[in-house]
Amino acid sequence: xxxxxxxxxxxxxxxxxxxxxxxxxxxxxxxxxxxxxxxxxxxxxxxxxxxxxxxxxxxxxxxxxxxxxxxxxxxxxxxxxxxxxxxxxxxxxxxxxxxxxxxxxxxxxxxxxxxxxxxxxxxxxxxxxxxxxxxxxxxxxxxxxxxxxxxxxxxxxxxxxxxxxxxxxxxxxxxxxxxxxxxxxxxxxxxxxxxxxxxxxxxxxxxxxxxxxxxxxxxxxxxxxxxxxxxxxxxxxxxxxxxxxxxxxxxxxxxxxxxxxxxxxxxxxxxxxxxxxxxxxxxxxxxxxxxxxxxxxxxxxxxxxxxxxxxxxxxxxxxxxxxxxxxxxxxx
Amino acid sequence: xxxxxxxxxxxxxxxxxxxxxxxxxxxxxxxxxxxxxxxxxxxxxxxxxxxxxxxxxxxxxxxxxxxxxxxxxxxxxxxxxxxxxxxxxxxxxxxxxxxxxxxxxxxxxxxxxxxxxxxxxxxxxxxxxxxxxxxxxxxxxxxxxxxxxxxxxxxxxxxxxxxxxxxxxxxxxxxxxxxxxxxxxxxxxxxxxxxxxxxxxxxxxxxxxxxxxxxxxxxxxxxxxxxxxxxxxxxxxxxxxxxxxxxxxxxxxxxxxxxxxxxxxxxxxxxxxxxxxxxxxxxxxxxxx
Numbered sequence: 199x200x201x202x203x204x205x206x207x208x209x210x211x212x213x214x215x216x217x218x219x220x221x222x223x224x225x226x227x228x229x230x231x232x233x234x235x236x237x238x239x240x241x242x243x244x245x246x247x248x249x250x251x252x253x254x255x256x257x258x259x260x261x262x263x264x265x266x267x268x269x270x271x272x273x274x275x276x277x278x279x280x281x282x283x284x285x286x287x288x289x290x291x292x293x294x295x296x297x298x299x300x301x302x303x304x305x306x307x308x309x310x311x312x313x314x315x316x317x318x319x320x321x322x323x324x325x326x327x328x329x330x331x332x333x334x335x336x337x338x339x340x341x342x343x344x345x346x347x348x349x350x351x352x353x354x355x356x357x358x359x360x361x362x363x364x365x366x367x368x369x370x371x372x373x374x375x376x377x378x379x380x381x382x383x384x385x386x387x388x389x390x391x392x393x394x395x396x397x398x399x400x401x402x403x404x405x406x407x408x409x410x411x412x413x414x415x416x417x418x419x420x421x422x423x424x425x426x427x428x429x430x431x432x433x434x435x436x437x438x439x440x441x442x443x444x445x446x447x448x449x450x451x452x453x454x455x456x457x458x459x460x461x462x463x464x465x466x467x468x469x470x471x472x473x474x475x476x477x478x479x480x481x482x483x484x485x486x487x488x489x490x491x492x493x494x495x496x497x498x499x500x501x502x503x504x505x506x507x508x509x510x511x512x513x514x515x516x517x518x519x520x521x522x523x524x525x526x527x528x529x530x
Numbered sequence: 531x532x533x534x535x536x537x538x539x540x541x542x543x544x545x546x547x548x549x550x551x552x553x554x555x556x557x558x559x560x561x562x563x564x565x566x567x568x569x570x571x572x573x574x575x576x577x578x579x580x581x582x583x584x585x586x587x588x589x590x591x592x593x594x595x596x597x598x599x600x601x602x603x604x605x606x607x608x609x610x611x612x613x614x615x616x617x618x619x620x621x622x623x624x625x626x627x628x629x630x631x632x633x634x635x636x637x638x639x640x641x642x643x644x645x646x647x648x649x650x651x652x653x654x655x656x657x658x659x660x661x662x663x664x665x666x667x668x669x670x671x672x673x674x675x676x677x678x679x680x681x682x683x684x685x686x687x688x689x690x691x692x693x694x695x696x697x698x699x700x701x702x703x704x705x706x707x708x709x710x711x712x713x714x715x716x717x718x719x720x721x722x723x724x725x726x727x728x729x730x731x732x733x734x735x736x737x738x739x740x741x742x743x744x745x746x747x748x749x750x751x752x753x754x755x756x757x758x759x760x761x762x763x764x765x766x767x768x769x770x771x772x773x774x775x776x777x778x779x780x781x782x783x784x785x786x787x788x789x790x791x792x793x794x795x796x797x798x799x800x801x802x803x804x805x806x807x808x809x810x811x812x813x814x815x816x817x818x819x
Contacts, residue, residue, distance in 0.1 A: 249645025256636030267669035344564035352751035
C-alpha cells in the first residue's frame with residue numbers, strides 16, 4: 199500500500215513536468231542545466247515522500263498519544279472542569295490550591311518516602327542477587343526462573359494475590375508469624391504498615407528487572423580484568439569491590455533513574471490492594487490524580503497534579519543525569 | 531575459591547568440564563530465596579484447588595486436605611472469563627502486529643532513509659520517552675471519547691499501536707546491519723519497501739522477537755487504559771475482568787484464585803517456554819508497565 203502511494207506520487211510529479219520537459223524519461227533533456235535541477239529536485243521529493251511514508255504512521259501514533267495529550271493536559275490543568283459543564287479558565291488556581299491541599303501533601307509524602315526507601319533496596323538487592331546468579335552451579339536455571347517469573351504477573355493479579363497472602367485472618371504471612379509465636383499483624387489494613395507491605399509486594403514483582411539488567415552488565419565485564427585481579431591475589435570480596443563494582447556504576451545510574459521514575463508513578467498495585475486506604479495511608483500521587491479525575495470528576499485539579507508530578511520527575515531525572523555526568527559515570 | 535569464581539563466557543571443555551562441581555555456598559542464599567519468590571504463586575495455584583471450608587479453617591494450613599475443581603467450575607459459571615481472555619488475545623494480537631509493522635517502517639526510515647524534517651521528528655520521538663503514561667490519562671480519556679473509543683476494545687489496544695521504544699529498538703538494530711546487502715537489493719531493482727521486507731526484516735528476527743515480547747507483556751498486563759475507558763463487561767480485558775471480579779467475589783477466595791490462575795497462566799507458560807527471549811527483552815527494554 200505504501201508503495202502504491204509512492205508510485206502514484208511519482209507519476210504525478212512526472213506528469214506535471216511533462217508540459218515543458220516531455221522527453222525527461224528518455225534522459226536527453228536531463229543533460230541540460232534546468233533538467234538537472236529538476237531531476238535533483240524530483241529525486242529529493244521522492245526521497246522525502248518515501249521517508250515520510252515510512253516514518254509517518256509510527257511517528258503520528260506516538261506523538262498523537264503523547265505530545266498531543268501532554269499539551270492538552272496543560273490546558274486542562276488551568277481550568278475548573280467537571281467534564282460536562284463548560285470549563286472555566288482559572289489560571290494557576292489549581293496549582294496554588296494543590297500546595298495547600300493536605301490530601302495532596304500526604305500523597306506526596308507517601309510517594310517520596312516510598313521512593314527513598316525502595317530505590318536503594320532494589321539497587322542493592324538487584325546487584326547482590328545478580329552477582330549470586332552469575333555463576334555456573336547446579337540448579338542455576340531453576341533459581342533464575344523462580345526469581346524472574348513474578349515479572350510476568352500483572353499488577354492486577356499481583357495485587358489480588360497479595361490481598362490473600364497478607365490477609366490478616368487467613369493469610370500465609372500471619373500464619374507463619376503464628377507458628378513462630380510472633381504477634382499477628384494487620385498488614386494492608388494497618389495504616390502504619392500498609393506502605394511497607396506494598397513495598398514488599400512491589401519488590402516481589404519488580405526485582406527481576408534490576409537483577410536482569412545487572413546480570414547483563416556483569417556478563418559484559420571482560421574476563422581478563424577478573425583474571426588479572428585474581429593473579430594479583432585479590433580475594434572474592436576484593437574482586438567485587440575493585441573490579442566488579444566500579445564497572446557496574448553506569449548501570450546503577452540507569453537502574454536508579456528507571457526505578458525512581460517508575461516508583462514515583464506507582465498506581466496499579468495501590469488500586470488492586472488498598473484503593474489508597476486505610477484512612478488514605480497508601481494514597482500515592484498517581485492514585486490521587488486518578489481519584490480526583492475519575493471518581494470526583496475534578497479533571498482540572500487532577501491534571502494540575504499530573505503536571506506537578508511530571509515536572510518533579512523531569513527535574514529529578516535531569517538532576518541525576520547531570521550528577522552522573524559530572525562524576526564521570528557514562529550511563530547515557 | 532573455585533565455586534565463587536564468576537561464570538566464564540567461554541565454556542571450559544576438556545578434563546575440568548567433567549569434574550563434579552563442589553557444593554557452592556551460594557545455594558544457601560539462592561535456594562531459600564527462590565522458594566520465597568515461588569511461594570505466593572504456589573499458594574495461588576493450591577488455593578484455587580482448595581475448598582473454601584478448608585481455606586477458612588483456623589488455624590490455616592498451607593497444604594489442602596483434598597483437591598477440588600469447584601472454584602474453576604463456579605468461575606466459568608459466574609463470569610464470562612473465556613470472553614475476557616478472547617478480548618485480551620485480540621488486544622495483544624492487534625498491538626503486536628501493529629507494533630511490528632509500524633516500528634519496522636519507522637525504525638527503517640530513521641535508520642536509513644533521508645528526508646526533510648527527519649531530525650526534528652526523531653528528537654520529538656526521543657522527548658516522548660520522558661512523558662509518563664499516567665500523566666496522560668485525563669486528556670487521553672477525553673481524546674478516546676471524542677474518537678468513539680470508550681467501551682470498545684480499541685481503548686485497550688490503541689495506546690499500544692506503536693511506541694518510541696519500538697522505533698528506537700528497530701532503528702538501532704537496522705543501523706548495526708551492513709549496508710551492502712541493501713545496496714545489492716537496490717541494484718537488483720527492489721523498491722525501498724522491497725529491500726525492507728525481503729532483505730532487512732529476515733535479518734532482524736531477534737529484534738522483532740524482542741519487540742513482540744515487549745508488546746505482549748505491556749498490552750496483556752495493562753490495566754490503566756481499560757480501567758478508565760471500559761465499563762461494559764462484554765468488552766473487559768482479562769485484567770479488568772479480574773479486578774471487577776475481585777470486587778464482586780472477595781469472600782470466595784477459591785474462585786478468585788482460580789480467576790487469578792486463569793489470568794496469569796498464559797504469560798507464565800509463555801515465559802517458561804521462551805525464558806531467554808523474555809529476559810533479553812527485559813534487559814534491552816528497561817521499560818515496564
